[in-house]
Structure formats: structure tokens, C-alpha cells
Amino acid sequence: MTHAMTTKEVTQKIIHREKMFILDVRNEEAFQDWKIEGEQFSYLNVPYFDLLDGVEDILDQLPTDQAVLVVCAKEGSSIFVAELLEEAGRTVSYLSGGMKAWSEHLEPISLGSLNETGADRGEVVQFVRIGKGCLSYMIISEGEAVLVDAARMTDVYLDYANERQLTITHVFDTHLHADHISGGREIAEKTGATYWLPPKDATDVTFEYAALEDGSRVQIGDTKIDVRALYSPGHTIGSTSFIVDERYLLTGDILFIDSIGRPDLAGLAEDWVGDLRESLYKTYRELAKDLVVLPAHFMLIEELNEDGSVAEKLDILLVNNHGLNIEDEETFRKMVTENLPPQPNAYQEIRETNMGKQTPDLEAQREMEVGPNRCAVR
Amino acid sequence: MKSELVLDAKGLACPMPIVKTKKAIAGLESGQILEIHATDKGAKNDLQAWARSGGHELVKHEEDASVLKFWIQKG
Secondary structure: OOEEEOHHHHHHHHHOOOOEEEEEOOOHHHHHHOOOOOOOEEEEEOOHHHOOOOOHHHHHHOOOOOOEEEEOOOOHHHHHHHHHHHHOOOOOEEEOOHHHHHHHOOEEEEEEEOOOOOOOOOEEEEEEEOOOOEEEEEEEEOOEEEEEOOEOOHHHHHHHHHHOOOEEEEEEOOOOOOOOOEOHHHHHHHHOOEEEEOHHHOOOOOOOOEEOOOOOEEEEOOOOEEEEEEEOOOOOOOOEEEEEOOOEEEEEOOEOOOOEEOOOOOOOHHHHHHHHHHHHHHHHHHOOOOOEEEEOEOOOHHHOOOOOOOOEEHHHHHHHOHHHOOOOHHHHHHHHHOOOOOOOOOHHHHHHHHHOOOOOOHHHHHHHOOOOOOOEEO | OOOOEEEEEOOOOOOHHHHHHHHHHHOOOOOOEEEEEEOOOOHHHHHHHHHHHHOOEEEEEEEEOOEEEEEEEOO
16 A cells, blocks of 8 residues: 655645655656755656656655655546555655645744733744645634635634634634635635725625725724734735734735846736735835735745745845835836746636635645746745 | 548547657658647647657647637658
8 A cells, every 4th residue: 555645745845844755657748847845855746647657757856864755636547656666665655645735734923922021922824835835824813814815725724713613703804815724714704704805806706795994993802802904015016915913914915035026917917016016115114124024925935934934024135035125116117017037827717716706626726826826026 | 631641539638649640640650641639638749749749740720619620741
């Protein structure tokens, strides 16, 4: 019986910077577009259909001194290849659920306490969607929780809240997402929480929502952990940030660790570049410098901290993030409107799904979300 | 399009559609066409890449309702 490695185990290897050899048996195009990233991982891509007659040709390319993981789209072909390798005397694993499961894995990582003086210290938990580079947040205090930018795998958040006996009271999306399907509305429906969206991004939505505007505030728990909205347009016209307990700055898709948001996914790059500039160079610069920035994405696996979280102080980003250090406005305009990376897979359909205009089934939702997020300019 | 042989790979998951395609095409002569019906969405890119690497040509593909249809000419 060939060993199945879970997405959780792979995630732990990435966080602990362990070595692993990945034999990716998807077609070349799929591998080039998107793969499992690990700082200490090495790779070989040979499509499974070139291995149907046997694996002898690749045996000498597979190491024997580290774990070997066979990966395919949905696991079937990786099991097939892993069995051939076992028959040839090698010990390998296959990725349980394949890249489909990898895209959906969410790893909850606690960022620790919010309020060091209170009886209940509160907590921010970052849910790292490691395969796609999406980050969502649960802010917790005294049995209550709010969610920000939840992914469509709603059970993960609901189970987590259930296990810790938390009541979800508010669910926010910082903007209308174009790279992934939001789970926010569904979670709000299932829990009775209030679902908030910036009205400027919600002009075409088909459902009721609470208007998330500059200065909107909610409080969590009796110790009143404060969550305050800060209008910061540029990635979309409605993009809104959050300041949590005067300690964390949730930047959505405006500011990342080593990159900044792109203004073109709703087709209005030229119009929104000025807003993006203003948010990054004025609004954020007026904030307390010791705020810890929590973005909605990471781009590179190197951005993960030692505990697997993605977070950095604002004053450090103001110095180190290239996108925050372009003096000349024209140079900035060019950088965020020209030579942009390819747009995310199916981003128009994803936007329409998040507006409630399309209701694709689960399999179609998975297809739409295939690949990396591509929400940044570097 | 006229095909020599029709392969029903509906309901099969990777790698079976290609395993069966490979077997079926081995029985054809160069220039003859194999028609494949599949339901696995991944089959599209994989069949295309497999045909290219094997010297065959994907001459046509269609998608009706949930069934994907491919016509591959043996090289």
C-alpha cells in the first residue's frame, strides 16, 4: 500500500523548511503555471502519460536520501506512478487529494494575544491558504469571533469556531475578490452573523449586506476588542483596511509583504492607480508605525515567518517594500499598469460569483480557482 | 468527423482515459482517427499534451453538456 501524505503534512514540511523531492506528474503547462512551493523542495516534472510503460527512465533522477512525494491534479495518476515506483523498490508517498486538495488547504496559525493587559487577551488567528497564497483572519475575544476575507471552504472556519466554542458575530470582506470565491456570505447565513462589504464594490451584488465604510466599527467580547474600518481604495474602488485593537493593520489586497496590490482586475487600472498611490503613500503613512501588517495574500513562500505566519511591522515595510518606495508618481503609475502578471484564472467569473450573479457548483468553483492568486505587483 | 474507432472513457478518472486511449491507438494504423468520449475535465489538456509528445494530432475537440469529445489522428 502506497503511503498518502496529507496536505497538512506537506504544509508542516514547508513551515519547518524541511527537504523534500516532488515528482510532479501533471502536464508541463500545469506544472509551469502552478506548483507546491517550498524553500527546501526540489522538483522533477514528468507527465504521468510518459510513465505508463514504466518508471525505469527516471529512477536515477529520484533521490533516496529524502522524502519523495508524487503529485498530480486529483491523486489518481500520482497513485498509479507511486505504485510503479514502489514496485521498482523505491519508498515514496503521493499527495492525498492532489493539487485540488492543495488548493483548498487552510492552516490556522495563531498570532497570539491582542490585549496584553486584559483578563481575556483576545487573539488573531491567520488562516493560511498555503497552496494559493490567500490569507484570512479570525479575530477572537471572550467567546466571540469575527472573520475577514474567509475562503469558500466555510466548514474549516465553522469547525474551528465550534471546537473553541466561539460565536461568529461579524463577517467582512475587505473588497470584492477576483482571485478566489468568498465564503463570507455563506458563513454569515449559517451563523446569523452580519455580512459586510464595501458598498462601492457591491453596486452589482444580488444580496443584502451591511455597508462597510470608513470608520465602521465593531467590538468583540466584553473587553471590547476594537475593529475599525479604514477606506483604502486602489485594488478595487471599495477596498477597505482594518485596524484591530490599534495593534494590527489588515491591508486586504492593497499592501503585501514584498509587493503591492494591482489595480486592473476590475478593468479600471488607469482610474484607480491614483487611489492606490494615495492609500499606500498617504493613508498608511499617517498610521502608527508599530502596527503589524496582515495582508490578504502572500506571493512567495519566503514571505512566511518561522511559525508559518505572514506578518510584518508597518515601519519595516515602509523601508523594505519596493512598492512603498517609488518617489516618482509616473514611475509608480507605469509599474502598476504596465507589464502586469497574467490575470488570475477565471477572474471575471469569480467576481460574478462573489456578486451572487453566478452560482456554480462545487466542482466548477474548484476549476475556477485553479492556480496561484496573482493579485500583486512586484 | 469520421472515426475508425470510438473509445468510451466516460466516468473514468486520470490516468485511465489516457491509458485506454494509448491502448486503443496502438491498434490503429497511421492516419486513422480515434474518437474519445470522456467526462474528466483534466483529460483535455492531458490528451493534447500526450498526443503531441507521442507524435499524434488532436484534430478536433467538442464539449457538449458534460461530455468531452476528442478526435485524435494517429501519427
